[in-house]
Amino acid sequence: MSIGSGIPGLGIEVARVPEAVRRRVEAWRAAGETVALVPTMGALHEGHRTLVRSARAGADRVVVSIFVNPRQFAPTEDFATYPRTENADLEALTEEGADLAWVPAPDVVYPPGFETTVKAGPLGQPMEGAHRPGFFDGVATVVAKLFALVRPHRAYFGEKDFQQLLVVSRMALDLDLGVEVVPVPTVREADGLALSSRNVHLSPEDRAVAPALHRTMARMAARLADGASAPEAEIAWGRERILEAGFAGVDYLDIRDPRTLEPVTRAGVPARILVAARLGTVRLIDNVSVA
Numbered sequence: 663m664s665i666g667s668g669i670p671g672l673g674i675e676v677a678r679v680p681e682a683v684r685r686r687v688e689a690w691r692a693a694g695e696t697v698a699l700v701p702t703m704g705a706l707h708e709g710h711r712t713l714v715r716s717a718r719a720g721a722d723r724v725v726v727s728i729f730v731n732p733r734q735f736a737p738t739e740d741f742a743t744y745p746r747t748e749n750a751d752l753e754a755l756t757e758e759g760a761d762l763a764w765v766p767a768p769d770v771v772y773p774p775g776f777e778t779t780v781k782a783g784p785l786g787q788p789m790e791g792a793h794r795p796g797f798f799d800g801v802a803t804v805v806a807k808l809f810a811l812v813r814p815h816r817a818y819f820g821e822k823d824f825q826q827l828l829v830v831s832r833m834a835l836d837l838d839l840g841v842e843v844v845p846v847p848t849v850r851e852a853d854g855l856a857l858s859s860r861n862v863h864l865s866p867e868d869r870a871v872a873p874a875l876h877r878t879m880a881r882m883a884a885r886l887a888d889g890a891s892a893p894e895a896e897i898a899w900g901r902e903r904i905l906e907a908g909f910a911g912v913d914y915l916d917i918r919d920p921r922t923l924e925p926v927t928r929a930g931v932p933a934r935i936l937v938a939a940r941l942g943t944v945r946l947i948d949n950v951s952v953a
């Protein structure tokens with residue numbers, strides 16, 4: 663029996679209605695197979711492929727969702743221009759050996775009458791939460807729906823979106839969702855730029871400037887790890903470097919506890935440096951660990 667709508671020539675099964683996902687996943691579970699989920703917004707790149715490969719290594723079956731979630735974009739943000747490359751995405755997932763692509767339309771995820779949402783807690787308030795009001799409530803709501811539909815044993819999330827990883831991990835625990843959230847290290851270009859779907863919107867000039875973000879954080883991390891200078895001084899230094907390199911603005915550059923996201927005020931302790939900065943029309947985020 664066929665489920666969902668297959669695309670001729672593609673090896674991956676494509677589900678566009680929840681029943682198709684449920685039926686397939688229940689059959690796998692009944693056969694004793696473990697299920698991994700990789701949530702994405704599509705425009706897949708090597709970072710996403712790495713998540714799929716990690717998921718394949720960690721479970722018998724891999725479901726990848728492709729859904730540009732309107733509820734995590736503010737009206738002023740780039741929902742309309744977010745890159746959408748469905749056919750290329752399905753080809754990439756076929757190459758990576760994923761088992762099922764869940765590609766719903768917005769009104770399938772949010773049908774008329776939809777009104778129940780998940781609210782992120784304190785982990786979702788600073789940084790991305792402060793600059794993108796409602797963002798983490800939108801993420802938590804859609805990820806809760808994905809977890810409820812797919813009921814994966816494990817779900818794979820990139821460290822590139824470090825705050826999101828913490829918010830989702832906390833939600834899985836708080837709501838007893840029984841999903842193990844697995845972090846995957848950030849995949850970077852050779853010059854250090856974190857792969858991101860939005861990088862396609864960088865002009866050639868801005869693409870040349872973009873690696874300054876990671877370069878700056880790497881220098882800050884090295885000095886903080888040595889205890890060579892204080893967090894406050896490093897943040898001021900880093901902001902200057904990023905602006906000097908040609909970024910239009912720094913939304914935040916923070917040094918935080920990697921578990922609680924509380925600000926870190928002294929050197930020589932475990933920490934995460936997190937940044938969001940604007941370059942042309944593109945907003946880039948990134949983070950590095952301070953060992």
Ligand SMILES: Nc1ncnc2c1ncn2[C@@H]1O[C@H](COP(=O)(O)OP(=O)(O)OP(=O)(O)O)[C@@H](O)[C@H]1O
Pocket residue numbers: 701702703704709710712713818819820821822823846847848849850856857858859860861
């Ligand atoms: N460079 C990367 N390395 C590892 N994981 C990544 C990378 N880029 C994205 N991911 C992860 O892929 C998943 C889906 O992310 P998403 O589809 O939003 O891609 P994205 O490249 O982060 O897009 P954007 O940066 O435009 O939001 C998330 O868990 C995200 O953290």
Ligand SMILES: CC(C)(CO)[C@@H](O)C(=O)[O-]
Pocket residue numbers: 701702703729731734801804805823826
């Ligand atoms: C987790 C996610 C797929 C939820 O829409 C999104 O925030 C993303 O791509 O990181």
Ligand code: BAL
Pocket residue numbers: 703734823826
């Ligand atoms: N990768 C995080 C999703 C977003 O920026 O909307």
